[in-house]
Amino acid sequence: MAKTPTPFRPLNISVLTVSDTRTLAEDTSGDALIELLTQAGHTLTERRLVKDDVYQMRAVVSHWIASEETHVVLITGGTGFYSRDSTPEAMTPLFDKTIEGFGELFRQISYTEIGTSTIQSRAIAGLANQTLIFCLPGSTGACKTAWNGILAEQLNASHRPCNFVSMLIGPYITPQQES
DSSP states (O other), rough: OOOOOOOOOEEEEEEEOOOSSSSSGGGHHHHHHHHHHHHHTTTEEEEEOOSSSSHHHHHHHHHHHHHHTSSSSEESSSOOSSSSSSSHHHGGGGOSOOOHHHHHHHHHHHHHHHHHGHHHGOOEEEEETTTEEEEEEESHHHHHIIIIIIIHTTTTTTTSOOOSEEEEEEEEOHHHHOO
């Protein structure tokens, strides 16, 4: 008997932009992520912009991961090497598990686009209270690279051989399995 393909399941995704200089009106990276996630069929739960401050970031993300409404948090900005870039330091203590391969794969994909400059990316990801957190660079191009090269598939329940969706909202039960 052929296995029934798993259908797409929309996720609730919150977007946080970390910037000392941008406003929401100038936030092209956040705009790009919202456009990509909604085009894919997901729902934007909330959008915020905070200064590059460890405690402001943790406060916003802690609220989202404590809520059952948010499945995924996408953070853009604060992953470089400038003195104020502190997104990895802010998020790592919140992780129950780190997704080691995310940063590695992001830099590998990014290398084809920006060459060795990719080593300055400290993109990371983890799972906290059954909520995925992805920390992306602040450039619009990097956000598109992460979405198109990794996140679009890993946040899609129909992607095989594996994806993150079932650990966020449980396995899909087909009508045949219910009876």
